[in-house]
Amino acid sequence: MEPRPRSFYVLTGFFILFLLFLYGPTITIGILSFQGENGGLTFPMRGVSLYWFKDLFEQQAVGDIWGSFRRSFVLGLMVMVTTVVVSVMGGLAFRKRFPGSGILFYLIITSLVIPSILISLGVGLMFSQTGLTVHWSTSGFGAQLTWTLPFGLLIMFAVFNRFDKSYEEAARDLGASPWQTIRHVVLPIIAPSLIGVALFGFTLSYDEFARTLLTAGSYNTLPLEIYGMTTNVTSPVLYALGTLTTVFSLVIIGVFLALALVSNRRRAKAGTDAGKGLV
Amino acid sequence: MPPEGARPSLPLLTGSPMNKLRENNALKGWMMLSPLALVLLAFLVTPIIMITVVSFWRATEFSIIPAFVWENYDFLFGSPVTYTVFFNTFKYALITWAATFVIGFTVAYYLAFHIRTQTWQIALFLLCTIPFWTSNIIRMISWIPFLGRNGIANSALISWGVIDEPVEWLLFSDFAVILAFVHLYTLFMVVPIFNTMMRIDRSLIEAARDAGANGIQILWNVILPLTKPGIMIGTIFVVTLVMGDFITVRFMSGSQSANVGRLISNDIALLQYPSASATAIVLLLTVLIVIGILLRFVDIRKEL
């Protein structure tokens, strides 16, 4: 092993501090969610219990946590699928410049940088002025896409910037139609990145607050419900929910990682080099 | 169609067939992009137009009335508070940017250049991202028991004898706001910088060392300039997220400070949509100008 420079140890120290900073609140939440039955939202702990987790599964005084969780989950899946499909199509199309592609590109950037509250306000106004009813699966869905699509597209741009075009040329030489080329060559090669896009699509949606605020309609999504709870709930059940949603997010990441691993392993078994086409 | 038809370099394909091909490209491109274009049209362009239109409307307590008046803008530009609030917005953006940049760059640098195996790089990187999967709101409010007058930080400092009286400015202050921003958004800086750093050819570092550059010189003359695209992308994320925020400032300042986002959200809460729209339009223009300036330094499409 090469010897470590002194800066390594300094930076390791910095990195550990950074992790502490990052994890501080998460750990605080984690600890406080095991607060005893009579404990409050702040320290000190009054005993240790699973009471608040149990409480989470019983009916709350207000709101509907599990309903909102279900909606957020469904919405997350909707957004995820749409983001993947639209981003791939967009990424493919954007490889060539054509009239209008520049404008669309700047729209994507605008969509990425526009303050989220504007989307919320604008979509809300648009629906109310045209007499449509806002609903999480229509206006909320669209509003979230304005945030997840630019993300997905940026990832796809990065992927296609590094995509070796000779694979496609080879496929075409071998008589593949454009669709076959995409289906049998391009998609398998970019599959690992698609898992990334899907993960982003899901989690960005699952955590989105501002864009859903005025566009979700009668039924809350989970972040809205949590926000609502911060206005009404004064018990550690809020932290139990926080801990549980973190665990849930971790499970989701785990599932995606496992998917990536499995697909890699299957490839390795099949002995192909797919996925290596990205240089 | 013979396969050669796809090769525009053939001398046969000049003139009109070439044009046809180009048209075809545009058509195909637009067909592939139509879902994207539709979403952006329906949920980005139309809402912006809507906001622009409404910003000229009049409002009552409970409803908005189509009109064409400048009173929302007059009020906005006429109030000294607007300038304070815009100043605050820039202040938060700038300080948060500086902090996230220093932290993000250092962390990315450490991961990219001091961690040797890719497995460890990925593992440590994932470790950084885990806290970002907790709900933002919960992450934010969990600072409160930490920073409060009788919070963990103050109790610890007092028990160590560093201070005698609880430090008040830890919570409900600009410090708390920026701390929360940095906490929420540093990852947006780490990811793109790490990504660009990972693509720096290691032989460039060796070449610099060969040329006699020491660690700091390499950092300043090679790594920093080569990381610029990542820094720019991270900057765009952090600056726009901070400038558009309205929740963090409210929670962490104890409602004592405001940025433009809060001005808008307060107006929305009070059903003053035209006034909110006017402020939103001004905010949007401000953000777009800032981003426009940043984009002059980096070709996002090329650098991804």
Place this chain on the structure above:
Amino acid sequence: MTTSKNDLELVGVTKRYGATVAVDAIAHKFKPGSYACLLGPSGCGKSSTLRMIAGHESVTDGAILLGGRDISHLAPAQRGTAMMFQNYALFPHLSVIDNVGFSLKMQGVDTAKRRAKAGEMLELVDLTALGDRLPDQLSGGQQQRVALARALITRPDVLLLDEPLSALDPFLRIRMRAELKKLQKELGISFIHVTHGQDEALALADEIVVMNNAVIEQAGPAQEVFNAPKTQFVARFMGGHNVIALSGGHYAIRADAVDVTPSTQGVVEGHVTAVEYQGTHVSVLSRIAGDQEITALIPDGAFFANPHSPGDTIGLSWDTSKLHQLTA
């Protein structure tokens, strides 16, 4: 004994990565002021050796001496070596002139002086006109010359070149070969050039060091290594040789020392398996008893006067004095 300042010696130099030995206790003294090639197949340890000399990899064991001092633990810039990288490693964000002047900038030389100096170097490599361009606006050959200028500006005693020609097309490669050789002669410093191409090594090197499996198989003047390979590996790797197992052991014989005769008149009888026209020569590949293959390189005139095609039975003959016994 005098030691000149570009006297480079490797003493038991070893590189281990965990349990893998990349370079196994090699020892060699390079001839001062000469053009040396480290030749070998990929993974033989030649690049690691070069990088250890340059200081980009630590030496696990042994020492590297330059001009009599142990440089094994010095920083790259303090060694008196300079390295030219395989892909040139030009800084993409700096102009040609700033790339060349980079090391001066690191020393804190002021801009005017730096630029003047860099200009001189560019003149040396014939690129004065392109000083303000960015690297990716240059052709491969131009980039290489910039890299050369950048390495030479430090006035190294030894210039280390890591497969410098591999990224060029064949024409350019041959031209650059000549230029490198010329430059080395002019500057009078040592060049150590890593390559896996024996033709490149033969064309350039005063001294060839053949490496295989982490050790030096043979080192010596180019002609000696080519004409008198010590081992089967060297004989095969240098090319142009047949390795034949005879009763006394393994022997090498140059392909152009093998004659094709009618089947009964040769030392051995062989069956032609392939005929390859190579311009000035024709290579005739044949199989002899014991399942050995022998290549004979016949001047094209001689061949076409008496052509053979695959399947023919021929005789192969040689002057036994041209047989060269191999040690391993």
Place this chain on the structure above:
Amino acid sequence: MTMFTNRNGLSRRTLLKGAASTALVASASTLGAPMVWAQNIKDVTIRQFGTGVSNLNEVATKVKEDLGFTLEMTALDTDSVTQRAATQPNSFDIADIEYFICKKVWAAGNLQAMDTTKLTNYDKIVGIFRDGKLTPESTIAQGTAPHTVGFTSGQNGTDFVNEESGWMTLIPTIYNADTLGIRPDLIGRPISKWSELLNPEFKGKASILDISSIGIMDMAMVVESMGEYTYPDKGNMTREEIDMTLGIFTEAKKNGQFRAFWKSFDESVNLMASGEVVIQSMWSPAITAVKSQGVPCVYQPLEEGYRSWGGGLGISAALSGLELEAAYEYINWYLSGWVGGFLMRQGYYSAVPETSKAFMSADEWGYWFEGKEAEGDITSPFGDKLAGTGDTRDGGSFEDRMGAVACWNSVMDENQYMVRKWNEFIAA
């Protein structure tokens, strides 16, 4: 046929069932036999929204039990409630809103007037919501007193009338008298005036709420108490009065008087419980929540009286037919006592206290309504202990508290101006 809008994705089967029973209702209604559709009402879903104060899931559960139909509850913060009531008429069937919000949204036409003859307990509703007087001798407090926005001229009225016209805008449900909450242990001396909020003694330890229409009233109470100014009508300030009031508070804010402003119930609880703040405007259940964490907290009655608020249920203008009937049935049930008892045991008051009495123990009634000493532990409906033997309620009996109301939460004519100035105050 407007009776069965296929809103909640009713299945074909329910639609058929509905159609069949519509015919039955049509034929049976002349006979006055609502029993027929009672079978069918189980399929009805009523969507209600409001603040977390009263949009409790227990109520929905009880409705399912007692009435058979489904009540969907959405709890929002005060601002979102206003927003939804005013701008999203299709997103609810019943709006659980405050009277001052009603003043804002009634004219938007999103709600329909309710026929008091269909309300079984109308006569038992307390005077506050009918003629504005708790007792015949009471004076009516300033601000948006509920009775001033409680009635409209007729079925399709969009105005407000001052007399009991038989058509109500909101059916009153819940109300209370608010005052300052304090931490007696950290203050250590009696507090008796609103002006204490700006006392420099509490610099950096005071708070008020950041909901303009409520906050401005608290401010007005403070300004009057300081002797700075006496408002002709706190509930309807002039621009000068607004500027002056907010000016005083902006000054205090700049001097660091406030630790934070709160917008949600939970924030006020945490500010108080953690000791960040020792004196602030507060809502009664928040005091309860602080106490249940074992932290001493008092809902301090003050010399100048209380700032009061009231809420009620409004019916969406879009509601008709069977669902409208269900809504009336729900409202009648709401006033019949169970909910009242449930709310009163948390420290609010029911609009029809006498029906609620049946759903409270004598001790609870004595403690919460009559201001008597508790004879045993007083617990909340959720089982938390709120008071022990010998404790009395802060502020005393119903008459003592509601009789000392100085003003009601309100929306003033210059509301828009006030809102903008409030926004500036927060941003200053």
